[in-house]
Amino acid sequence: MTSSACHIDISHVSKIFGAGEPGEVVALRDVDLKIARGEFIALLGPSGCGKSTLLSLLAGFQTATSGALIQNGREISGPDASRTVVFQDYALFGWLTLQKNVEFGLKAKKVPKRERAEIARDFLARVQLSGFEDKLPHEVSGGMKQRAAIARAMAPDPEILLMDEPLGALDAQTRVLLQEEISRLSSESGKTVIFVTHGIDEAVFLADRVVVMSPRPGRIREIVTSRLPFPRTAEMRADPWFTSTVSNLWETLKPEWQKEDEQ
Template sequence: MAATSALVSQPYQGHAMTADPADIQIDIRNVGKVYGTKGQDNAVIALDGVTLKIRRGEFISLLGPSGCGKSTLLGIVAGFQAASSGQILQDGRPITRPGPSRTVVFQDYALFGWMTVQHNVEFGLKAKGMPKAERAEIARALIATVHLTGFEDKYPHEMSGGMKQRAAIARALAPDPDILLMDEPFGALDAQTRVLLQEEIARISSDAGKTVIFVTHGIDEAVFLADRVVVMSPRPGRVREEVLVPLPRPRTAEMRSDPWFVSTVNDLWETLKPEWQKGE
């Protein structure tokens, strides 16, 4: 890549940053994932030797072509599936199952269609046994945070895709998780709504101080949102490069025309274009 900043991408060599161990919230250690029986013809090696350390409060974008294992890695961090090899630690403890300290926002919103926005956002708080008045107050505040005030009593089918995704983000934030996991959450939206929600999640995540892992195959999106872009190779997925993003927060639309931003997006496109052209 062109050296357009002191903070530029670099070949991956285990991990691209060092930090006080107490600052590391997620420690991904040599993780592999095989579907099927390793060594047999039907085996699919989704991940191979992925190692990554993520600081508390850091926003990480996982970027790469379809099939590179981004969502698989996110699912292992979420506790939805187990690694075939290696391990993932959260605050020094192995992740073995889903937990309330990690919530997930999916591409398809995953809202409960029979519940209003208010009740969808309250759902996790109700499951924790929080009193009705308290959870209603928290839900209303989060609904305001994602700019859905006035839509508390609407059902998902009465809202646009962008509004449903705002509601899904509010629901994910309601239990006050330490870590927010986002699996291509804007992938099904139109271009204009996608840009608006990128700016929204950049604001919300910065204000909330959450650790975020954001899966995307959108280069512009990955660079705009992240503190660090982790570029993954085609299957089997490996971390092959990291890009440290020097842009200040809060992120604003004007930053998309910053020379460093433009150069970095273009360089990443040139790097990844051959893989996408292969249809990987």
């Protein structure tokens, strides 16, 4: 992992909302992170730690107040199809079938009609949604919606997959199943993945490196490098390294979670 080229270079990035005004909020302060090609990064922390803001900066939805976000040596200046996003609330287009949702990015890339139908069907099959191509999003379950959203994000073949608490709205069982699927899909595709979560076990289960963040101001607190091989499978949840890492992280993050709870 370390031998491959630096894919994303986040250097001295700060994001301040309402800068210069009395109620200014420092969402991120001086964040530095280098991400290798094909790496799976989990951004972990309580709410307010700036992990979603960092993802949004990476997506190009917002711009940093200071510092730079560099992808392949070029600064990220706005959203583009080399970095697609999976949202917590799915953000599927409700008026389009799952098939058409997945085709959307291909249509934007001007892939011919028949080819894009094929590619979309293939991606829906990979997320186990064969037979649901013609359903509208409101006709399927939350887990299926998120699978479709993952297929939609992967179909245009982005370099980087940005996932913003994608499993946050799902029930525990669906979450576990989808964690395994995401791990399989990401190691198959070899894409760089940045995965925002506040689930400790989820972060440790999925990531090459868990980037632990702290709130007020949002900053990187520590980075945990995983020892688990890929793809991750269910039995790794019983691995001694996994369990001890999860409980150590729980101990370090607990005070902040308690603080958050009191507020």
